[in-house]
Amino acid sequence: MDSLESLTEEIVACRRCPRLVEWREKVAREKRRAYRDWDYWGRPVPGFGDPAARLLIVGLAPAAHGGNRTGRVFTGDRSGDFLFGCLYRQGFCSQPVSERREDGLTLRDCYIAATVRCAPPDNKPARNEEANCFPYLVREFLLLPEVRVLLALGKIAFDALLSLARSEGIEWQDKPVFAHGAACRAACRPLTLYASYHPSQQNTQTGRLTEAMFLDVLERIGNAE
Numbered sequence: 670m671d672s673l674e675s676l677t678e679e680i681v682a683c684r685r686c687p688r689l690v691e692w693r694e695k696v697a698r699e700k701r702r703a704y705r706d707w708d709y710w711g712r713p714v715p716g717f718g719d720p721a722a723r724l725l726i727v728g729l730a731p732a733a734h735g736g737n738r739t740g741r742v743f744t745g746d747r748s749g750d751f752l753f754g755c756l757y758r759q760g761f762c763s764q765p766v767s768e769r770r771e772d773g774l775t776l777r778d779c780y781i782a783a784t785v786r787c788a789p790p791d792n793k794p795a796r797n798e799e800a801n802c803f804p805y806l807v808r809e810f811l812l813l814p815e816v817r818v819l820l821a822l823g824k825i826a827f828d829a830l831l832s833l834a835r836s837e838g839i840e841w842q843d844k845p846v847f848a849h850g851a852a853c854r855a856a857c858r859p860l861t862l863y864a865s866y867h868p869s870q871q872n873t874q875t876g877r878l879t880e881a882m883f884l885d886v887l888e889r890i891g892n893a894e
Contacts, residue, residue: 713787
């Protein structure tokens with residue numbers, strides 16, 4: 670019987686994409702000077718969170734020296750600092766900072782996953798690599814039966830969630846369009862897809878995505894039925 674635990678084990682053992690396997694392991698061997706004393710994870714990074722979550726957040730991929738180092742998505746990098754800080758302020762997270770897997774952080778009514786589970790060179794996965802990871806996202810969604818809200822962080826995650834919806838026969842009341850804060854309700858079930866710019870350092874430092882913008886989306890999600 671499929672379960673989140675068995676799926677996690679399968680993801681961590683995955684070697685489907687030779688380019689990503691080579692890159693993630695190279696980064697883990699050579700390390701960044703600031704993390705030279707770390708034992709890098711260097712494997713695919715599974716999703717994590719509340720198995721009874723109403724909210725499923727999907728990002729792009731682990732950062733080379735973030736999730737690929739710590740073994741937990743959005744953990745140990747600037748994107749994660751932004752994301753967990755905002756989730757904490759809206760009650761979805763037990764603490765505002767996450768630096769390592771074992772730091773005690775827990776998610777409440779929220780589960781976080783990635784479109785691609787290995788760190789890609791230049792943060793740019795290939796189409797075939799996205800396709801190889803797609804079945805993991807579908808299975809995660811099916812193993813989270815209480816999910817009522819999908820939050821895509823970035824256009825790649827947004828497109829992956831639209832593909833997931835098509836694969837499950839989910840149709841939308843209106844045509845989904847990627848724009849920060851945009852939302853679209855499913856036509857046949859209690860499910861809403863929200864879009865947000867990705868909390869990358871480039872987006873947050875340039876002001877393309879601010880805390881106020883992201884908190885507004887989370888507040889709307891929290892107030893939704």
